[in-house]
Amino acid sequence: MAENRVSTPYTKHLVLFSPPFQGHINPMVQLAHILHSRGFFITIVHTDYNAPHLEPRPGLTIEPIYLGLSNEEAREMDIVELILTLNKKCELPFRALIEDLQSKKGGLRVSYLITDAVMYFTQDLAEELGIKRMAFRTSSSTSTLGFQAIRDKGYLDNRGHPSDEPIPDFSPFRFKDLPFVNTKDPDSLCLFISSFTGKSFRASALIFNTSDCLESPALEKIRPQCRGPVFAVGPLNFPSSSSILPEDDKCISWLNTQPPRSVVYTSFGSLASMESSQVMEIAWGLANSGRPFLWVVRPGLINVLNAACLPSGFTEQVGLRGLVVEWAPQKKVLAHGAVGAFWSHCGWNSTLESICAGVPVACWPQFSDQRVNARLICHVWRVGAEMGREVERGEVEMVVRRLLVEREGEEMREKASELKKVVQRSLGKGGSSYEALDSLILQLMSC
Ligand code: UDX
16 A cells, blocks of 8 residues: 655545546546645545556555456446446445555545545445545536436436427426436436435535536536535646556547548547447448548447457548547547547537537437537537437438538537637636635635
């Protein structure tokens, strides 16, 4: 175990913990680095299952916990089942680690746990151990309201009937935008929603990786429900590395050879999986668009088939115009001048990263919060185009052209560039996210 002696300049020790999913690890690690840079001693806890590559540094230690969960077991579960299982399996080793840190002779006692909202078991544990806990919600605040609506208003029955009907009291969202997650047992979805919302609202504070300038209506609805303050400190954007898969840097040299704003970057995040028939449509849609593309086909994206199984003749047809990689340095890619559009599943990190880069988005949400995020992108901020649920090569060709070639895409790019400036202002001195981070630090210092 790494040292955490009182002889260090640190006076407060924070333990940060996220579930083993890339989209949760990235913002947690960024928050850890920000707090470390503001003088806190940090312990980042991660599970041995799906472990990220993290570098310790003085005052920032990394602690793995061992779950006894194999990749095969995890693969058999749907995402809700997996999260419920993680909450059970993490409890003992996480408790043992915290007790160990608290009893370590000469060590700095843990003053706060900052744990992902979906690792809800940590709220009861923190109360039992007499340590304060802040919950960190790494997805949009609007999607949190969407989850609440599913449970409180009985919308679970709507999941089989996605409709364009507006949801009462949740404008401008439609029933088809609700954050449903396919699960074998619908009751487990309700249990998940009650646990993660109820326990994070009970925490000493709730941190969101968002900004008031992006989601103020949702944040205003959440604030009165919480016991402590709500800090909207995002988008977190600290240069740090926390990838589970190795990043393939050759895409940057390939991007260097492409004309400005000509490339559609295509990536569906770390969790979505699809049928090989859908992969065919994506492949031929990109090929037929005639535009340069960079496509992330991560291991596990394709059900049954392995990642090498692109349609025959595809590579020959696209030649140097297209590049397929297993994992990209996404933020660097989006910031590259050659990228003109992002075809995305609208995970919240990808959404924030596209905003920070000022890149318009073709929205193809797959499940959960991604649908809410897509509606924010297309309808509220108007920096993207909505795609149909069933991917079809003709539509892919059309949407790529709309974003990269047509006037409509140019207008979205202008709006995206304005939104980027608004967000940058909120992160700068005097901006809402800047102030929220200062208030968060004050609360962490004062305990
Ligand atoms: C899912 C949810 O959809 C998301 O909203 C939730 O907050 C976390 O779980 P995920 O599929 O991982 O997320 O997508 P996203 O939230 O976009 O996160 C993916 C992260 O991986 C991003 O930070 C992105 O930059 C990174 N990434 C993705 C890479 O670094 N390289 C890649 O090739 C693809």
